[in-house]
Amino acid sequence: MAAVNIILIIFFPNIGFNAVKLSWKNLLEMLAVLPPIFILLGLLDVWVKRETMVKYMGQGSGVVGVLLAYLIGSAAAGPLYAAFPVAAVLLKKGSKLSNVFIMIGAWSTTKIPQILFEASALGTKFMLIRLALDLAGIAIIAVFTQISLNNEEKEDIYNKALSME
Amino acid sequence: MTIALYALAFAALVLSFIKSKENTILSLKKAWKSFENILPQFLTILLVIGIMLSVLTPQQISMLIGSQSGWTGVFIAAVIGSVTLIPGFIAFPLAAALLNSGAGYMQIGAFVSTLMMVGIVTMPVEIKYFGKKAAVIRNSLALAFSFAVAFVMGVAM
Structure with a gap:
């Protein structure tokens, strides 16, 4: 380039x-x-135990895991491609794949600072309609993406995350 | 928000340092490793965006997606939104300017939604982390979803 x-x-x-x-x-x-994102990512990697991550975002984490995924993604700053390293750490620690996809979705489109900016530029109504659609759309996209992958492909994603060290 | 993140990162770092110096240093090393891992792609993406934005000007975009452009305009808006990656501080003022210069809400809905959710330029990075299949499926679904957003915007706004 x-x-x-x-x-x-x-x-x-x-x-x-x-x-x-x-x-x-x-x-x-x-x-x-980027600096605070990567610093938090490093701290998360070192301090949060695998069992903790599995409990809150892993298989059987239920609604809590989903809400946490939305929260992490929406509280983020920075472009979507900064979300991928964060996703890798979540996966490495045993987070459920669909929750990671929700985090990616929220990061791409329901980031709080971005929403505020959108409301001021395009109007509150536009922002609210899109936000309502997005919150549903993110979950639908996450579930469908997860369903369409077979076990081998899922395992492959976890292995990729592990090799990102 | 960025300031809040800095405050949070700083507080967490101090807390971590009080608890364990070694772990804190390890954290910072891991942070740098993750950053280094993605840095080459970051730089390429930045250059691609720079070139795209200087070739495709707002005037050209607004010519293509005016309110009379209908679903063709929605389609063009979705394509532009998918292939470009415009940071928020440019994208929203641009979308507002496009509305003022005649673009419709439907087209803007498709443009904004694909801009954020569909990333052709960032696809190689996504594939590196999630594999080809997951990346393609996520982006295709996000594209389809953006058309739904456009439809709702056309009805509701």
Whole structure:
């Protein structure tokens, strides 16, 4: 991609430099949000025992696990791709796959700071309608994704998470 | 919210340090490891977004998804939302500007929803963590869901 950008700068200087400027602005924005996420992730990894995670977010964690998943995702900041390392730690500690998918869904679209921003830009009504749909949609997507995977594929996801060390 | 997260991370770090110095250092090492793991993809994604946003301008987008554009416009909005990854501080003002310049709520619903839930650019990262099948299914379902959002927005707004 860096090469593409250099070519752009040579042939279309306007677009090329603009792209660099935007990437830079994005990079700064990203570096501002990411440190606390990764620090919390590291602490979670070291301090939270596997049994604890299994109890609250694992098989049989029920409603508590689902609510925790929504909560973790919605309290997050930063882009969706920052959610994947967090997902890996949750999986590694024995969280249920569907709960991890709910966390990913909530992270992608019901983040609290983002919702507030959405209301101010597009109106409260727009935001509330989308939020109501999203809360249901996230659960539906999580359940369907989980159902469509066979045991081997599920195991593979857990193994991937374990190898992310 | 970012400040709250910083406060939380700092408090947790202090607490952790009081309980065990070794574990705290281990935590920080793991934090850095996770970050390092995803860093190359982060940087690539940032460059892709930068290039996309400078090639595809708001004026062009608003030409494609005006309120008269109907389901074709919804479809185009969904495609643009899926392939681009625009951070919130640009996306919402952009969506508001698109509404003002003639885009419909249906199209904006599809655009905003796919923008957040469907990530073609981030797919390689998602595959690295969840495998191809799960990543493709999640994104396809999110795309289908976004059309439902567009439909509801068209009726309700």
